[in-house]
Amino acid sequence: MRAIVYHQGGPSDVLRLVEREPRRPDAGEVRVRVVTSGVNPTDWKQRENGPSGGTGEETVPHLDAGGIVDAVGPGVEHLRVGDRVWTFMASAYRPGSGTAQEFTTLSADRVAPLPDGIDFGTAAAIGVPALTAHRALTVHEDGPRRLGPGALAGRTVLVSGGAGAVGHAAIQLARWAGAEVVTTVSGDAKAALATAAGASHVLKYTDPDTAGAIREIAPNGVDIVVEVAAGANAALDAEVIADRGTIAVYGNDRGDDAVRLEFGPYLYRNVRYQFLVLYTVGEQALRAGAEDVAAALRDGALPVGEEAGLPLHRYPLEETGRAHDAVAAGAVGKVLVEVTAP
Numbered sequence: 001m002r003a004i005v006y007h008q009g010g011p012s013d014v015l016r017l018v019e020r021e022p023r024r025p026d027a028g029e030v031r032v033r034v035v036t037s038g039v040n041p042t043d044w045k046q047r048e049n050g051p052s053g054g055t056g057e058e059t060v061p062h063l064d065a066g067g068i069v070d071a072v073g074p075g076v077e078h079l080r081v082g083d084r085v086w087t088f089m090a091s092a093y094r095p096g097s098g099t100a101q102e103f104t105t106l107s108a109d110r111v112a113p114l115p116d117g118i119d120f121g122t123a124a125a126i127g128v129p130a131l132t133a134h135r136a137l138t139v140h141e142d143g144p145r146r147l148g149p150g151a152l153a154g155r156t157v158l159v160s161g162g163a164g165a166v167g168h169a170a171i172q173l174a175r176w177a178g179a180e181v182v183t184t185v186s187g188d189a190k191a192a193l194a195t196a197a198g199a200s201h202v203l204k205y206t207d208p209d210t211a212g213a214i215r216e217i218a219p220n221g222v223d224i225v226v227e228v229a230a231g232a233n234a235a236l237d238a239e240v241i242a243d244r245g246t247i248a249v250y251g252n253d254r255g256d257d258a259v260r261l262e263f264g265p266y267l268y269r270n271v272r273y274q275f276l277v278l279y280t281v282g283e284q285a286l287r288a289g290a291e292d293v294a295a296a297l298r299d300g301a302l303p304v305g306e307e308a309g310l311p312l313h314r315y316p317l318e319e320t321g322r323a324h325d326a327v328a329a330g331a332v333g334k335v336l337v338e339v340t341a342p
Contacts, residue, residue, distance in 0.1 A: 003101030009050025012321035022103035025073030037099040038064035038124035060098035066123025084114040088127035133170035134289040136248035153178035161228040162194030176301035197309030211239040231255030238265040
């Protein structure tokens with residue numbers, strides 16, 4: 001089978017297209033024929049740093065995919081050969097299990113059935129972004145631990161960067177769960193995308209009084225902030241967060257390694273800062289996220305494509321390096337790699 005691999009860190013030209021044997025599934029595993037693979041920022045960042053521990057072990061990149069179950073190992077009962085599925089956290093399972101290859105063998109816990117009518121491009125686009133958004137929306141001290149229609153009714157959610165992949169998923173999941181959604185973007189083009197995603201209110205963070213505009217929408221403050229720019233937005237978040245609100249941080253765009261907070265505003269509002277990354281979030285949170293995202297897919301709540309606010313950029317497998325470069329350069333939307341025919 002064809003696979004994209006790398007043995008050392010560096011720019012995208014360390015990626016190589018090779019032939020390698022697909023691995024048979026062991027107990028508790030399934031093998032998936034990958035149709036479409038999704039590229040996330042963590043993929044190019046990990047490639048630049050090289051294999052974990054600098055071992056030089058052959059690594060196949062990418063966490064997410066849409067595909068078809070090709071083989072099932074002993075003990076797997078909820079998946080069968082021929083099932084249409086979506087995968088998540090694939091390359092975190094073992095270095096050779098990334099989805100930038102024609103077949104990947106994974107723990108069955110990293111594979112979920114794909115509802116009827118959902119295409120493989122959508123499947124490849126949802127994994128990391130939707131699971132990250134789900135986690136951000138379920139860490140409020142007084143909020144739900146699971147999402148579904150009505151779970152966030154009466155809540156106001158502020159999504160920073162509503163035109164990004166995680167921001168897009170956060171808007172959609174929050175709306176599906178009944179929240180009023182405010183989002184901030186940098187300009188008109190991204191505002192159009194955030195509106196298409198379903199945000200109730202779209203504001204530009206470059207405006208002189210974004211905090212005042214948010215407070216007009218939510219006089220008592222916003223309950224949850226889904227934050228992609230923790231340092232750059234620290235002062236804004238302090239002005240608009242509600243008492244006992246939660247700022248769920250998954251990125252520090254437009255900032256350095258430090259996040260500087262004013263003590264007083266957060267102290268007297270009993271604000272919770274929740275940092276999150278899927279690698280260490282725990283199996284229970286991953287399972288809950290996958291189940292709720294699947295429910296949202298079935299309800300038609302997670303569409304992708306430009307008309308839904310998330311443009312798709314597609315590359316063939318042999319141009320995976322270009323796909324990485326596009327993500328690293330800040331491509332607006334979701335970058336996908338087409339691996340095999342549907």
